[in-house]
Amino acid sequence: MEPFWAVIVGVLFAAAVYMLLRRHLAKLAIGLILLSNAANLLILSAPGLVRGRPDFVPEGAQVLGPGHADPLPQALILTAIVIGFGVLAFFLALMRRVFLEVSDLDVEMLKE
Amino acid sequence: MNPHLVLPLIIPLATAMILFVTGRRGNRAAVIGLIGFAGLFGAGVSLLIRVASSGIMATGPGNWSAPYGITLVADNLSALMVAITGLMGLMVFIYSLYGEMRGNDDGGFYALFHVLLMGVCGAFLAGDIFNLYVWFEVMLIASFVLLARGRSRLEMIASVKYVVMNLVSSGIFLIGIGLLYAKVGSLNMADIAVKLSESEADARLVLSTGMLFLVAFGIKAAVFPLYFWLPSSYHAPPLAVSAIFSALLTKVGVYSLIRTFTLIFNQDQAFSSRLLLVIAGLTMVMGGLGAIAQTDIRRILSFHIISQIGYMIMGLALMTPLGIAGAMLHMVHNIIVKTNLFLISGIIAHHGRGAYRIEQLGGLYRHKPLLALLFLVPAFSLAGFPPLSGFFTKYLLIQAGLETRSWLISGIALAVAMLTLVSMTKIWNHAFWKRAPETFEPMKTPVRLWLPAATLASLSVSIGLAAEPIFEFGRQTAGQLLEPEGYIEAVLGGR
Numbered sequence: 001m002e003p004f005w006a007v008i009v010g011v012l013f014a015a016a017v018y019m020l021l022r023r024h025l026a027k028l029a030i031g032l033i034l035l036s037n038a039a040n041l042l043i044l045s046a047p048g049l050v051r052g053r054p055d056f057v058p059e060g061a062q063v064l065g066p067g068h069a070d071p072l073p074q075a076l077i078l079t080a081i082v083i084g085f086g087v088l089a090f091f092l093a094l095m096r097r098v099f100l101e102v103s104d105l106d107v108e109m110l111k112e
Numbered sequence: 113m114n115p116h117l118v119l120p121l122i123i124p125l126a127t128a129m130i131l132f133v134t135g136r137r138g139n140r141a142a143v144i145g146l147i148g149f150a151g152l153f154g155a156g157v158s159l160l161i162r163v164a165s166s167g168i169m170a171t172g173p174g175n176w177s178a179p180y181g182i183t184l185v186a187d188n189l190s191a192l193m194v195a196i197t198g199l200m201g202l203m204v205f206i207y208s209l210y211g212e213m214r215g216n217d218d219g220g221f222y223a224l225f226h227v228l229l230m231g232v233c234g235a236f237l238a239g240d241i242f243n244l245y246v247w248f249e250v251m252l253i254a255s256f257v258l259l260a261r262g263r264s265r266l267e268m269i270a271s272v273k274y275v276v277m278n279l280v281s282s283g284i285f286l287i288g289i290g291l292l293y294a295k296v297g298s299l300n301m302a303d304i305a306v307k308l309s310e311s312e313a314d315a316r317l318v319l320s321t322g323m324l325f326l327v328a329f330g331i332k333a334a335v336f337p338l339y340f341w342l343p344s345s346y347h348a349p350p351l352a353v354s355a356i357f358s359a360l361l362t363k364v365g366v367y368s369l370i371r372t373f374t375l376i377f378n379q380d381q382a383f384s385s386r387l388l389l390v391i392a393g394l395t396m397v398m399g400g401l402g403a404i405a406q407t408d409i410r411r412i413l414s415f416h417i418i419s420q421i422g423y424m425i426m427g428l429a430l431m432t433p434l435g436i437a438g439a440m441l442h443m444v445h446n447i448i449v450k451t452n453l454f455l456i457s458g459i460i461a462h463h464g465r466g467a468y469r470i471e472q473l474g475g476l477y478r479h480k481p482l483l484a485l486l487f488l489v490p491a492f493s494l495a496g497f498p499p500l501s502g503f504f505t506k507y508l509l510i511q512a513g514l515e516t517r518s519w520l521i522s523g524i525a526l527a528v529a530m531l532t533l534v535s536m537t538k539i540w541n542h543a544f545w546k547r548a549p550e551t552f553e554p555m556k557t558p559v560r561l562w563l564p565a566a567t568l569a570s571l572s573v574s575i576g577l578a579a580e581p582i583f584e585f586g587r588q589t590a591g592q593l594l595e596p597e598g599y600i601e602a603v604l605g606g607r
Contacts, residue, residue, distance in 0.1 A: 020280070028276060035283040043290035047297070073293065076242055080286055083249045087282075090253065091275055094260055098268045110269050 005045035012038035025095050025105040032091065036084035040077045047073050114171035116162055117184040117237060119155040120194050123148060124201075124230035131223035142209055145222040149205045152229065153198030156191075163191040164585065168592065168602035170239060178604050179303040183239035185603055188589035189440055193236040193367060196447055200359045201229045203564035207455055208352035210560045212462065215262050215350035224261075228254035228356065235364045239603055241289055242299045244368065248285065248332075252278050255361060258353045259345065270348035277341040281331035288324035292376075295321065302603035305375050305596055315379035322377035322384065326369070333365030335425055336394035339418045343402065346417070347410035347468070351458035354410060358417050359451040363443055366424045370439065373428060374593040381431055388429030393524045396422030400531030409457040409468050409543070412535050413450065416494065419528055420446045423509055426521055430512050436593050437586035438508035445493070445501040445575060452490040452568035459483060459561050460543050465551065470539060475548020483557065484544050489569040491540070493576070495533040501575035508583070 012034055019031030050069040057064050095105065102109050127148025131141055163169055168187040172178060186194070205225065208214040214221050231251025238244040256278075260271040289299070295318065296304050308318060327338070334342040342362070346354050373384060399419025406412045420442070427439025457468065463480065464473045477484045493500035496507075506529060513522035575582060592598055 020276075025272070032276070032279050032283075035280065036286075039283050039286040039290065042287055043293070046290050046294035048294070072299075073290070076289070076293070076299075079242070079246065083246070087249070087253060087256075087279060090256055091279070094256075094268075094271055094275060097260070097263070098272060101263065101265055101268045110272060 001049045001051070002045055005041065005049065009038050009042045009045065012041065023107050025098065025107065028107075029088070029091055029095060033088060036080070036088070040080055040084070043073050043077050043080070113173060113175065114169055116155070116159045117169060117171045117186055118173060120152060120159065120198070120233040120237065121184075121230055123151045123155055124226040124233065127151075128223045128226035128230070131226065132220065137220075137222070141222050145205060145226065146202075146209075148226055149198065149202040149229075152233070153195070153202045156195035156198035156233075159186055160191040160195040163188060168598055170603045179298055179300045182243050183300060183302075183603055184237045185239035185302075185599065186237055187592050187599055187602075188585065189367070189370070189593065190236045192440070192444065192585075192589070193363070194233050196444055197229060197232050197236065197360060200356065200447060200451055201225070203568060204352055204356045204359065204451065204455070206560055207355065207458070207564045210558055212466075213350055213352045213458055213561070215353070221258070221261070221352075224254050224258050225356070228258065229360075232360050232364055236367060239302065240300050241292065241304070241372075245282070245285055245289060248364070249282065251361070251364065252282065255357065259349050259357075261353075262349060264348075267348045270345035273341050274345040277331055281328050284324055284331075285328035288321055288328060291321045291324065300603065301371070301375055302596075302600040306600055306604070308376065308379065318379050319377060319384065322372070325372050325377070326387075329365045329368045329372070330391070331365075333362050333369060333421055333425075334418050335391050335421055336398050336418075339395065339398070339421075342418060343406075343411055343414040346414040347408055351410075351454065351461070355451050355454035355458070358413065358454055359447050362417055362421055363447055366421060366428075366439075366443060369425070370428050370436070370593065374431075374436070375596050375599065385429050385431050388425055389518065389521055392422045392426035392429050393521050394422075395419065395425060396524055396528040400528040400535075403535040404531060404538070406535075407470050409460065409470060409539055410454070412539060413453050413457060416453075416532060416535070417450060419532065420450065420494070422528070423506065423525060426525060427509050427512065429521075430516050430518065431594070432512050432516055433587060433590040433594060434508060434515060435512035436590035437583065438505060438512050440589055441582065441586045442505035442509060445505045445572070448568050448575070449490045449493045449502060449572050452565055452572065453487075453494065455561070455565040455568070456483070456487050456490065459557055459565065460487075462557070462561065463552075463555065464543075464549075470542035472549060473543040474546035475544075475552050477544035479548065479552070479554045480557070483562075486562070486565055486569055487540070487544070490572060491536040493572045495536055496529045499573070499576040501572045504576055504579045504583075508586075 016031050016034035019027050047070050053068050055064055055068040055071055099105055163186050170185045172181040172183055174181045231247050234247030238247055256275055296307050298304050331338045396419045399415050403412045403415035423442050424439045427435040461468050493502040496502040510522050510525050
C-alpha cells in the first residue's frame with residue numbers, strides 16, 4: 001500500500017509546486033490547496049497504513065496489540081484539514097479584494 | 113493543572129472574546145484591551161519569576177499525562193519570551209491608541225491584536241510539536257487579517273506575498289511533523305528527544321526531517337535565502353502592526369529553531385552547525401547590504417530585522433553555552449530595540465506628515481532635539497555601542513565565535529555591525545540633520561507615542577548596565593537548552 005500512496009503524494013507535491021510557480025493568483029490558490037492535501041495524505045500514509053483492523057482494545061487486555069491502525073495521524077489530519085480550509089478561505093477572500101483593488105490577478109501586479 | 117502556564121493563553125483569549133462581544137472599537141474597547149495586555153504582562157512576569165526560582169514547569173491542560181495529552185512547558189527561554197511578549201503587547205498597544213498608527217478601526221484591531229499575542233505565547237509554551245503548529249496557525253491567521261485590514265493597493269500586494277509564503281511554510285512544517293511522527297511515533301517534544309537518543313538510527317535519517325523544519329522555521333524567521341517576503345510586506349500596514357510583527361513574528365521562528373535544534377535534532381551537530389553558520393553569515397550580510405540600498409525608513413528597519421536574525425542563528429550554530437546565551441539575549445535585545453525603532457519611525461513620520469521616505473524628511477534635530485536623543489539610543493544599541501544592550505549581546509556572540517575559532521563568522525558579525533551603523537547614519541543625516549522641508553511645521557508629540565518609545569529606550573540602557581545578572585540568567589538558560597535532561601524530566605517525570 002505505502003509505495004502506491006508515496007507515488008500519489010509525490011505527484012501531488014509536484015503538481016502543487018508547478019501550480020505555485022504559475023503566473024495567475026487563482027492557479028496559485030490551487031497550488032496551495034494541492035500542497036495542503038498532499039501534506040495531509042503524507043501524514044496518513046507515512047506512519048503506515050493498515051486495512052480492516054480498527055483499533056479496539058481486545059477484552060481483558062490493557063493496551064492495543066501491534067498491527068492495528070494508528071488513530072493519531074487521522075486526528076492530526078482532521079485538525080490540519082480544518083486549519084487548511086480556514087486559511088484557504090481567507091486566501092480566496094483576499095484574492096477577491098485584490099481583484100477589486102488592482103483589477104488584475106497576474107503576479108506581475110505584485111511588482112511595486 | 114498549573115494556572116501560571118495557562119494564564120498567558122487565557123488572558124488574551126478572554127480579552128479578545130470580550131472585545132468581540134462588547135464592541136470592537138471606541139474608548140471602552142481601548143480600556144478593555146489595555147487591561148488585557150497589562151494582565152498578560154503581569155502573568156508573563158510572574159511566570160518568569162517562578163520559573164527562574166523553581167525551575168522548569170510543565171502542565172497538561174486536559175489532565176492527560178505527558179506523552180499522550182497536550183503539554184505546556186515553560187523553561188527559562190519560554191518564560192522570558194512570554195514576559196517580553198506581554199511587554200511588547202502593552203507598549204505597542206499604548207502606541208496604537210493614537211488612531212493614525214493603527215489604521216481604520218472596523219477590522220477589529222484591538223481584538224485581533226490579542227488573538228495574535230495569544231498565538232505567540234502559545235507557540236512559546238507548546239511542549240508538543242503539533243500543538244506548536246496549531247499555535248503558529250493561530251498567530252498567522254491573526255497576522256493575515258491585521259495585514260490585509262487596510263484596503264490600499266500597497267497593503268493588498270504585501271498581504272498576497274506574506275500569506276502565500278507563510279502558507280507554503282506551514283505546509284512544509286506539516287510535512288515535517290508527519291515524517292517525524294512516522295519515524296518516532298510521538299508528538300511530545302520531550303518524548304521525541306528521549307526516543308531519538310535511545311535509538312541507533314542513522315543521524316542523517318533524522319536530520320533529513322530536521323531540514324524540513326529548518327526550511328519551515330527559516331521562512332518564518334526570514335533567514336537567507338528565504339527572507340525576501342519580509343521587506344516586501346512589513347512596510348505596508350499601519351505602524352503599530354509593523355511594529356508588533358517585527359517584534360515577535362520572526363522571533364517565534366528563531367525560538368522554534370533553537371528549541372528543535374537543541375532538543376530534537378541534536379544528533380549530527382557538526383553538520384547542522386556548519387549549515388547554520390553559513391546561513392547565519394549570509395543572512396547577516398544580505399540584511400545589512402539590503403538596508404543600505406533602501407530609502408524608506410520602514411524598509412531599512414525591515415532589512416535590519418533580517419541581519420539581526422543572522423546574529424541569533426550564529427549563536428545557535430555555535431552550539432556552545434556562550435553562543436546559545438548570546439543568541440537568546442540578542443533576541444531579547446533585538447525585540448526591544450527593533451520595536452523601539454519602528455515606534456520612533458512612526459513618530460518621525462508623524463512629524464513629516466506621514467512621509468517615510470528619508471528624502472522627504474528633515475530638520476528634526478533642530479526642532480525636536482529630544483526625539484533625536486530618543487532615536488540615538490536604539491540606533492546605537494542596534495549597531496552595538498557600549499554601554500547599550502546591543503554591545504553586550506554582540507560581545508557575547510563574537511566572544512563565543514572566537515572561542516570556537518570560527519574566525520570568519522566573527523569577522524562577518526563585526527563587519528555587519530558597521531553596515532548597521534552606516535544605514536542608521538543615513539536615517540540620521542536625512543531625517544534629523546538635513547534642513548527641514550518647507551512645509552514643516554513643528555508640533556507636539558502625543559504622550560501615547562513617546563511614552564512607549566521612551567520606556568523601551570530606557571530598558572535598552574538598563575539591560576546594558578545590568579549586564580551581569582542578565583548574563584547569569586542567559587548562561588543558566590543555555591545550560592537548560594544544551595542539556596535537555598531537566599526539560600525532559602519536567603515534562604515526562606512530573607506527572
